[in-house]
Amino acid sequence: xxxxxxxxxxxxxxxxxxxxxxxxxxxxxxxxxxxxxxxxxxxxxxxxxxxxxxxxxxxxxxxxxxxxxxxxxxxxxxxxxxxxxxxxxxxxxxxxxxxxxxxxxxxxxxxxxxxxxxxxxxxxxxxxxxxxxxxxxxxxxxxxxxxxxxxxxxxxxxxxxxxxxxxxxxxxxxxxxxxxxxxxxxxxxxxxxxxxxxxxxxxxxxxxxxxxxxxxxxxxxxxxxxxxxxxxxxxxxxxxxxxxxxxxxxxxxxxxxxxxxxxxxxxxxxxxxx
Amino acid sequence: xxxxxxxxxxxxxxxxxxxxxxxxxxxxxxxxxxxxxxxxxxxxxxxxxxxxxxxxxxxxxxxxxxxxxxxxxxxxxxxxxxxxxxxxxxxxxxxxxxxxxxxxxxxxxxxxxxxxxxxxxxxxxxxxxxxxxxxxxxxxxxxxxxxxxxxxxxxxxxxxxxxxxxxxxxxxxxxxxxxxxxxxxxxxxxxxxxxxxxxxxxxxxxxxxxxxxxxxxxxxxxxxxxxxxxxxxxxxxxxxxxxxxxxxxxxxxxxxxxxxxxxxxxxxxxxxxxxxxxxxxxxxxxxxxxxxxxxxxxxxxxxxxxxxxxxxxxxxxxxxxxxxxxxxxxxxxxxxxxxxxxxxxxxxxxxxxxxxxxxxxxxxxxxxxxxxxxxxxxxxxx
Ligand SMILES: Nc1ncnc2c1ncn2[C@@H]1O[C@H](COP(=O)(O)OP(=O)(O)OP(=O)(O)O)[C@@H](O)[C@H]1O
Ligand SMILES: [Mg+2]
Numbered sequence: 127x128x129x130x131x132x133x134x135x136x137x138x139x140x141x142x143x144x145x146x147x148x149x150x151x152x153x154x155x156x157x158x159x160x161x162x163x164x165x166x167x168x169x170x171x172x173x174x175x176x177x178x179x180x181x182x183x184x185x186x187x188x189x190x191x192x193x194x195x196x197x198x199x200x201x202x203x204x205x206x207x208x209x210x211x212x213x214x215x216x217x218x219x220x221x222x223x224x225x226x227x228x229x230x231x232x233x234x235x236x237x238x239x240x241x242x243x244x245x246x247x248x249x250x251x252x253x254x255x256x257x258x259x260x261x262x263x264x265x266x267x268x269x270x271x272x273x274x275x276x277x278x279x280x281x282x283x284x285x286x287x288x289x290x291x292x293x294x295x296x297x298x299x300x301x302x303x304x305x306x307x308x309x310x311x312x313x314x315x316x317x318x319x320x321x322x323x324x325x326x327x328x329x330x331x332x333x334x335x336x337x338x339x340x341x342x343x344x345x346x347x348x349x350x351x352x353x354x355x356x357x358x359x360x361x362x363x364x365x366x367x368x369x370x371x372x373x374x375x376x377x378x379x380x381x382x383x384x385x386x387x388x389x390x391x392x393x394x395x396x397x398x399x400x
Numbered sequence: 401x402x403x404x405x406x407x408x409x410x411x412x413x414x415x416x417x418x419x420x421x422x423x424x425x426x427x428x429x430x431x432x433x434x435x436x437x438x439x440x441x442x443x444x445x446x447x448x449x450x451x452x453x454x455x456x457x458x459x460x461x462x463x464x465x466x467x468x469x470x471x472x473x474x475x476x477x478x479x480x481x482x483x484x485x486x487x488x489x490x491x492x493x494x495x496x497x498x499x500x501x502x503x504x505x506x507x508x509x510x511x512x513x514x515x516x517x518x519x520x521x522x523x524x525x526x527x528x529x530x531x532x533x534x535x536x537x538x539x540x541x542x543x544x545x546x547x548x549x550x551x552x553x554x555x556x557x558x559x560x561x562x563x564x565x566x567x568x569x570x571x572x573x574x575x576x577x578x579x580x581x582x583x584x585x586x587x588x589x590x591x592x593x594x595x596x597x598x599x600x601x602x603x604x605x606x607x608x609x610x611x612x613x614x615x616x617x618x619x620x621x622x623x624x625x626x627x628x629x630x631x632x633x634x635x636x637x638x639x640x641x642x643x644x645x646x647x648x649x650x651x652x653x654x655x656x657x658x659x660x661x662x663x664x665x666x667x668x669x670x671x672x673x674x675x676x677x678x679x680x681x682x683x684x685x686x687x688x689x690x691x692x693x694x695x696x697x698x699x700x701x702x703x704x705x706x707x708x709x710x711x712x713x714x715x716x717x718x719x720x721x722x723x724x725x726x727x728x729x730x731x732x733x734x735x736x737x738x739x740x741x742x743x744x745x746x747x748x749x750x751x752x753x754x755x756x757x758x759x760x761x762x763x764x765x766x767x768x769x770x771x772x773x774x775x776x777x778x779x780x781x782x
Contacts, residue, residue: 225749241438242469245445249472253504269746287434288467319496320467 133192134159134291134323135180140189142172142179148187149175151349155342162317162324162337164357166372167344173327174218176344177293180325181215182206193291211239214284218295218327220276222268228255228279229264235286254282257312259305274301281309285316291323292316298330310336331375343369412436412470414443423455426477429462432470440473448480456481461492471497475504543662543739547670550663562668569672573634577676578683580633585625585684589613589691592621597699606699610709613692618718622685624770626677627729631762635737638669639758642741643751651742666738670731677730678723685722721777728773729766736762 135157142150149172157163165173178184180191182198191198193209201209222231232251236242242250255264258278268276281297294313298306310333316322328334334341338357345352345368353360353369364370371378412432417425426447430436458477463470474490481488493501520528554561596609642665645651651661689710696706740758744750776782 236434236469240434240469242434243438243441246437246441246469246472246476249476250469253468253472253475256504269750285468288469315496315500319500 132159133157134161134194135325136190136192137180138190138192140176140179140191141187142175142184142189143187144175144184148349150179150344153189153344153350155351155354157323157325159323160317160321161339162313162326164334164338164341165325165327165344166329166334166341167352168346168372171344171346172349173344174295177295177325177327181213181293182210211287212290213293214287214289214291215293216277216280216284216295216297220268220280222276222280222283224268227265227267228260228271228282231268231279232283232286235283239287251282251286254285255279257285258282259308274305277301278305278309288320289322291325294324294326294328296327296329298328298333303332306330306333307336309333313337331373343372412440414440416447419457421455423457425457425459427459427462428474431465432463432473433465433467434469437469437473441476444473444477444480448477448483454486456486456488458488458490459492460490460497463493463497466497471501471504474501539743540739543742544735546660546662547666547735547738550660550667553663554667560663561671562664565665565668566672569634569669570676572637573630573673574676574680577630577633577680581626581629581680581684582687584629585617585622586687586691588621588625589617589688590695591691592616592688593692593695597695606696607701607705607709609696609699610692610706611713614689614710614713615718617685617688617692618714618722620722620770620774622688623681623722623726623729624766625688626681626684626726627733627766628763630673630677630680630730631733631736631766632759634673635733635762636755636759638734638737639741639744639755640751642666642738643744643754646742646744647746647751661742662738666734666742669738670734673734674727674730677733678726681723681726685719717782721773721782725770725773728769732765732769733762736765 133156137153137155140150140153141148142153153176165176167173175184179186180198182191182201186199189199193212196205196209198206198209222228223234226234229248229251232254233247236247236250240247252261252264255261258281260275260278260282263271263275263279268279271279277297277300281294284292284294298309301309313324313326314337317324324337326337334357340355341357341360342354343352343360344350353365357373360369361373364373370376412428412430412435415425415427415429417427419425426444428440432440456477458474460474466474474493478488478490490498490501593609593613596612597606600606600609642651642661645665651665654661654664693703693706697703737758740754740761744754
């Protein structure tokens with residue numbers, strides 16, 4: 127991590143929701159430049175919602191989101207676009223353009239926003255695809271790819287313009303451990319060498335330990351941040367029962383059935399201890 | 401080259417310096433990102449094409465900032481050098497950038513050549529199209545077979561039919577379409593009466609406008625207009641609904657539950673439409689004849705005259721031939737709509753394609769069927 131720890135993203139008492147349904151209340155946190163910031167939480171707790179509010183796809187019900195020195199909430203269309211040019215976003219569902227090949231998907235932002243010639247764009251796009259291990263699939267359509275491949279292609283597209291900030295919504299879900307570890311490595315390299323700031327939603331404990339400089343954990347009942355800190359700290363001294371459960375991969379209810387009531391229980395999986 | 405060649409005066413620069421023993425130093429200075437690379441790229445290409453038979457020393461020590469396009473440029477320099485049998489040495493690059501660059505294998509990129517977008521020759525295109533049509537035809541035949549089998553099973557066990565879907569399809573395709581069908585047919589009847597009236601007036605034969613409108617509506621226009629409207633309205637909707645399910649793998653989910661997609665999705669829709677189209681056609685007939693009446697009244701004939709003429713010419717065989725056609729049309733619309741939906745490929749544009757194809761195919765088939773049935777009825781004197 128770079129030595130300077132200036133704040134790049136500041137979320138101030140953000141309240142987000144859909145219609146009159148509030149999902150998150152009064153969420154505040156800061157992300158420093160070059161950090162890999164991880165958002166955790168159980169399914170449906172509002173991680174994607176938080177992300178969509180930070181990148182300006184949804185207008186927060188209240189609160190502010192500062193990116194560098196610009197407030198994204200009060201920004202007009204033009205400013206918003208300028209801010210968004212600093213982002214690369216990988217959506218949970220991939221969101222590749224189905225009518226374009228993988229290469230064309232990655233080429234698209236380069237064609238629109240740079241003056242590189244055709245050949246240079248080809249090279250850059252192919253290199254991005256190679257970074258995520260998709261060399262050789264350049265000319266295939268997104269519809270012909272496996273779920274994990276689509277995910278990786280979406281990451282490549284998000285990286286096309288070498289944005290300062292990369293938002294990845296569950297990049298490693300559905301990937302095998304080897305590919306997933308490769309992705310972790312890539313994230314670390316990009317953040318340490320190029321100073322890219324990452325905001326990553328993920329559930330993979332191993333990946334969290336590998337990449338996260340800091341993490342926040344959201345919760346549905348609290349409707350906000352349950353805990354914040356480095357993954358190691360969250361694991362060793364969890365501030366809340368739920369945090370402990372998350373980092374130790376325990377179910378919410380005690381297992382029933384044979385051996386279920388056993389004290390230190392073989393039903394409990396202590397997988398996170400690796 | 402004896403003088404330093406300052407190629408770009410931007411923030412990123414490429415300086416060329418001849419070194420000893422025929423080597424050339426390419427010194428990159430400043431930022432190598434997507435604001436400067438567009439200018440440097442062409443120079444590097446030209447350098448690769450011009451100078452040959454030398455050793456290249458790429459000095460990256462002066463690079464202050466580099467992004468993906470900068471890395472692509474360095475990789476390109478390597479390949480260009482190696483392509484002409486030159487030895488390329490990369491110097492002075494920071495360990496971090498070197499690590500990133502090592503992720504790319506220059507050998508894998510040497511093959512990047514822009515292929516021309518493959519243009520097919522005319523015979524090839526014709527051949528492909530014919531093959532495509534043949535494959536399409538086979539799929540249609542097998543679909544018809546499957547649909548017939550599904551109907552057989554449904555007739556044996558009516559309780560397996562999804563009645564709720566059937567009523568829903570009937571309501572959407574039938575009741576909801578009534579206003580538009582009535583409006584269009586009414587207008588068609590009106591326009592028909594007007595044009596015919598204009599043509600017949602010189603002969604004093606305006607009275608036969610009523611006969612013309614009646615027979616034309618019953619035999620041709622009622623069924624045809626209804627069918628064309630419904631192929632856009634319902635056929636397209638069937639294809640889009642089923643196509644979306646196909647794209648979302650819902651169809652696959654049905655199949656793995658042991659439910660036949662044809663029986664589950666197509667049968668209720670086909671039955672719903674076959675029930676509704678003849679009914680709508682009846683309404684279309686009435687609306688068309690009423691539209692004709694509106695026109696006829698402006699010709700200063702009493703309404704009762706028109707009415708008498710209509711009754712005299714509206715033989716039951718005209719009505720029946722129209723209704724037989726409308727049943728055939730209904731099969732076509734629903735069948736093609738469901739088939740195109742089930743044929744939907746993966747990818748988001750696929751649904752649009754199958755919807756378009758459903759509408760176009762069913763209108764085409766309807767017109768062809770109309771011609772065939774018209775001829776058959778003529779010879780049968782029906
Ligand atoms: N477009 C929407 N309209 C209404 N409610 C929504 C919408 N999108 C999400 N929600 C609701 O907001 C809550 C949070 O959803 P969100 O997608 O942010 O969850 P998540 O934390 O990303 O979950 P997951 O890990 O499963 O992706 C859920 O209860 C969901 O039902
Ligand atoms: Mg989500």
